[in-house]
Amino acid sequence: GQSLEQPSEVTAVEGAIVQINCTYQTSGFYGLSWYQQHDGGAPTFLSYNALDGLEETGRFSSFLSRSDSYGYLLLQELQMKDSASYFCAVGTAAGNKLTFGGGTRVLVKP
Amino acid sequence: ETGVTQTPRHLVMGMTNKKSLKCEQHLGHNAMYWYKQSAKKPLELMFVYSLEERVENNSVPSRFSPECPNSSHLFLHLHTLQPEDSALYLCASSQERASSDTQYFGPGTRLTVL
Numbered sequence: 001g002q003s004l005e006q007p008s009e010v011t012a013v014e015g016a017i018v019q020i021n022c023t024y025q026t027s028g029f030y031g032l033s034w035y036q037q038h039d040g041g042a043p044t045f046l047s048y049n050a051l052d053g054l055e056e057t058g059r060f061s062s063f064l065s066r067s068d069s070y071g072y073l074l075l076q077e078l079q080m081k082d083s084a085s086y087f088c089a090v091g092t093a094a095g096n097k098l099t100f101g102g103g104t105r106v107l108v109k110p
Numbered sequence: 111e112t113g114v115t116q117t118p119r120h121l122v123m124g125m126t127n128k129k130s131l132k133c134e135q136h137l138g139h140n141a142m143y144w145y146k147q148s149a150k151k152p153l154e155l156m157f158v159y160s161l162e163e164r165v166e167n168n169s170v171p172s173r174f175s176p177e178c179p180n181s182s183h184l185f186l187h188l189h190t191l192q193p194e195d196s197a198l199y200l201c202a203s204s205q206e207r208a209s210s211d212t213q214y215f216g217p218g219t220r221l222t223v224l
Contacts, residue, residue: 004152042218043202089153099155
């Protein structure tokens with residue numbers, strides 16, 4: 001089966017940088033995705049890494065190291081609206097069956 | 111708005127009731143999913159449909175019965191539920207069933223079983 005570990009909560013101030021780590025154990029790893037979910041809202045896609053390296057999308061970047069079974073989501077220039085839960089999810093070669101981590105709740109303070 | 115709608119948004123039901131959750135996607139996708147999100151637990155995949163055919167059933171109790179009449183609609187029929195089934199039920203869709211395909215989630219149905 002698959003399992004993912006990520007921190008449960010992170011607190012930071014506006015303008016700061018936050019890194020959310022995700023380690024995983026899986027067979028048939030295909031890629032690592034990140035989703036954001038605001039309280040009461042739907043998860044929304046942020047990024048996807050299938051190859052090693054850094055993917056940058058505006059203030060958010062995502063990194064993957066397949067050899068270390070590890071990835072992270074980097075949130076830069078934090079804004080209040082970034083307060084949300086962030087989930088990493090692994091996909092396998094067996095189709096789009098995503099297994100999600102428990103989520104990291106990010107709280108941004110003024 | 112993600113192009114995936116769910117109704118109702120909130121549902122309270124007794125253990126002997128029968129109810130149905132509805133999901134509709136307006137994105138022209140071929141794959142649809144049901145997830146369960148409980149407090150302090152990871153999102154759990156329940157069912158996957160691809161081109162209206164169920165391709166995944168993650169050991170979900172039979173009191174949950176999915177139905178996919180066409181590629182745009184997905185239902186979850188509920189009967190004789192238990193209080194521990196109270197959770198947020200999320201529907202999602204993706205273009206195909208490839209692991210690289212982004213999943214688009216609906217806003218969810220908050221279910222409370224009394």
